[in-house]
Amino acid sequence: MSEVSPAKAYALHLGVIALLFVLSFVLPDYHHGLLARIMVLAVFAMGYNMLFGYVGLLSLGHAMFFAAGLYGAGLSVIHLGWNVPAAFAAGIACGALLALVIGLLALRTTGVAFMIVTMMFAQVFYLIILYFAVWTGGDQGMVVPQPARVLVLGAASFDLTNPTVRYMMALTLFSIVLLVTLAVVRSRYGRVLVAIRENEERTKMLGYDTFSNKLGAVVLSGTICAASGAAYALLFGYVGSSFASVQYSILPLLWVLLGGGATTLGPLLGTLFMYYVIDITSGYTSAYLLIVGVALILLVLFSPKGILGTIRQRWLGWLP
């Protein structure tokens, strides 16, 4: 959390966004598509990082926020025939509302109890999706019909199944969330959150209402994750219960820890790293999970603060 040169930080982030934009024109087809997916999921990781990295609250249930966005957007297209912007908004609204309710309940607990409570609420959410299989498609999930996945803005219409459109949509979402995250963590509010992480009692004594600050962070985090889920449904056309399973609660944690918690660019880096490790190793051996496991252990042994966390510690102290 540096005080020096906000310009430097903003320049770096805009540079990253520009780089991703340029990559769209030079990447081979497959990697182009993969990167679009990674950007959407990096948003999920950024939402997770907001709570875990900056407030220090380790949730094991963030899959429910992602899934709330996914189903909120997907089902309103499938069952209500809503258009893309309305469905996207519906997904985000579902996530925000869910995060508010979960935050009010779960924030009564701390530490391990918080982990377990969030995990259990996520499990309930997952089971509810299975229970209402008539509407959700249960474990099989549902396809968002291809003709409905068109964004109409005035006279222009964008086919979300087109790779370039999809890439640009993913990049837009990613950029907005990245800049919002940067602005939040550099703001007064962001500093209060970090203060809560470092010492909640002291922050309380300084006169801050830590509960409502934390609640705000849960809602912000849940909303960002829901945005990622909603984008996933609309851009990739599938909603399914596996996205609400505990595995998808652990994945963002993993991505953030790999990339570096409490760094703005860490989530992207972690997601990118994890995706490519799996993609590349699965090309050589069916035992790629073994390699992923070994990579995780090595990383945590030799770079415990994550990739970007280590870089910040050793070389670039000003990294946000």
Place this chain on the structure above:
Amino acid sequence: MHFGPHLLLAALEGLVTSAVLALTALGLSLVFGVMRVVNVAHGEFFMLGAVLAWAITSAIGGHPALGFLAALVIAPLIVGAIALIAERLVLRRLNYNPEATIVATIGMLYIIQQLALTFYGPEARPVEPPFSYRILLPWFGYSGYKLSIIAASALLLLATWLVLTRTKIGLVMRATQYDSETAQAFGIPVGRVYGGVFALGAMLAAIAAVLIVPISQAHYLMGQDPLLLSFIVVIIGGLGSLRGTVVAAVLIGLSDGIISVFFSPTLAKIIATLLVAMVLVFRPQGLFGTASR
């Protein structure tokens, strides 16, 4: 079937679930309580126990009881050794940092799962129970072996309790749990205690798995559910409280069985999970724990 017998059956089933759950969760609770780390690979140690039980029983042959008893001794020892190695090689170097431990144990989870898939295969394989006696009740038949699981689990829990409360080892462990720095100052080899506790936790999971495998087959993905349930039991029971762990295991095992008598099973699971979550929300230290430090 009438309501009474139905409830009896549900209760019996619930007790079997509880018995296995209590052992598995106790292992997790020890690690959790003494070392203050979350072992995400705990379920994989459970799975390893079951897979090894299959390997040992099929290697020995002869009367099923022979192989089973051998498995009951050998499988936990192997699993304990593996856990000890993992603890020495990885966790100790991480200084038991809670977050780093989570990532490292996720890594272990992947490694153990993949090795099981490669060397054991994707099939579910059965292990013959040491004896197959069917108890004939007026309304339905019930497996005698299942009842013996409850007894075996109770004995093991009692033994663990005696070790924890009546022996020097137990004292050392409790001292470490209470305050590891002071314990160190009094000359307790905290590092070695941690290694031992981690291995012991894994062994308890492995024993539970060997007990359950004759009624539920070994499969390389079987570690997921016990992990989640054990977590829940540990938290509900209160950190590091043996009594709490046992009571929570019985509570959760029974409620799972009995609620499903009244509701459709998925709805039953929703209700049960939500209830437990609410208990936690309004009593975060668990039913028997003291407020966490």
Place this chain on the structure above:
Amino acid sequence: MTDKNGFFDLSKSTLSRRTVLKGLAAGAGLAMAPGFVRYSQAQSSAPIKIGFQSHRTGIGAAYGRWYEKTSAAAVKAINDAGGISGRPVELVIEDDGTDPARGAEVVAKFAKQHKTDIVFGTLFSHVVIGSAPAAGENKIPYFVVSEGHHVASTKLNRYVFQPGITDVKSQIQSMAPWIAANAGKKVTQIFPDFAFGYDHRDYLPPALKAQGADVIAQIAIPPTESSFTKYFPQIPAETEVIYHVMVGPAVLTFVKELGEFYGSNRPQLFGFMDSLEATDINSPGLEFLDGSHFWEGSPRYAQADDSAAQKAYRAAVGIDDNGAAVGDPKDVSTASHMFGCWETLYVVKKAMEDAGYKGPEDRAKLVEATEALTEFAEGPEHPQGAKTFNGKIHQCFGIQNISKVEGGKLKVVHKTKIEDGLYEAEGDYTTQAL
């Protein structure tokens, strides 16, 4: 892993060496000659690449391994007989982890990175549904071997086909007459509480009703359950038949606990082989199944009246008379489903040759050529039996087997007719744009 040369290299192959019977070899020689002449003008003799989306890890791994074995055997047989349009066939394998999200990525990887001609081989329904949008967007034909009703429901898209295995709706419907006539009129269903089970829940009662029988209770069991006894009291006492279809690693437990519950005094049992795929029916605790009946897609055990084609198929895949891997009697196959891989690859061959398929630019022609197919005759290419194909719903319909457990083996006691399983089409893919 991309097994580029593995399937042509016998030393690396796990198949037995006497894989292809004489008849097949003779057919190969015949097929090769005109094929060579006809396609000698073809621009390219580069291999046709088939992307195989395999469940190598995750919950589907037991099936995945056998799907790979069967597909490898089919590819070898096709190549030995001159390939497709004179071009050799190559399988490119990617693991989808039995996960729908990864499944979609794998389809994109096949289309864009490996540049395969088609994608093939998926079993688990949620992976099929998750991957289908990626297939449609990349406009790459996607041939699944899943038995789910999702393809025929016309809720997917024009690029998804299931030409090698009958869908579950049709299977259920064709079982009903036999159950009503031979097993009993009062049926209790036990099924997993998720989509695969819902097909059974929804399609069996009307099919039985039409035969004058009734489903008197339906018991759904959550897929995560590992113990079943507590559900059995819900089985009504007057039940004549228990119709069970469970999947996943816990199925053995299910049968064992049913045995403990009832002892020898049990109702009739009718089950779907899905419950016991890749599992030895002589496992301890399964004695209880003796005398019960099962649906089988393709029989696991060699039958007295097996056709030459069936025998050749079993030899090529490398399964013995008990349906286990040759040389490893404990390695039991997924015989009821994996034949679909073999037959699908031959459908692909036929459609590609009909379409004059040259490369990815002809994918639309391949879709149309597949839709134009109407029936497949029983023979070396379709060893399970004759099938009809409905190009509008991209689904094939074949015969089904009902087998009885006798002396630790499954003996086919009834074969259904194709007509038993036909139903009204629910839509029409051919109206969609390509």
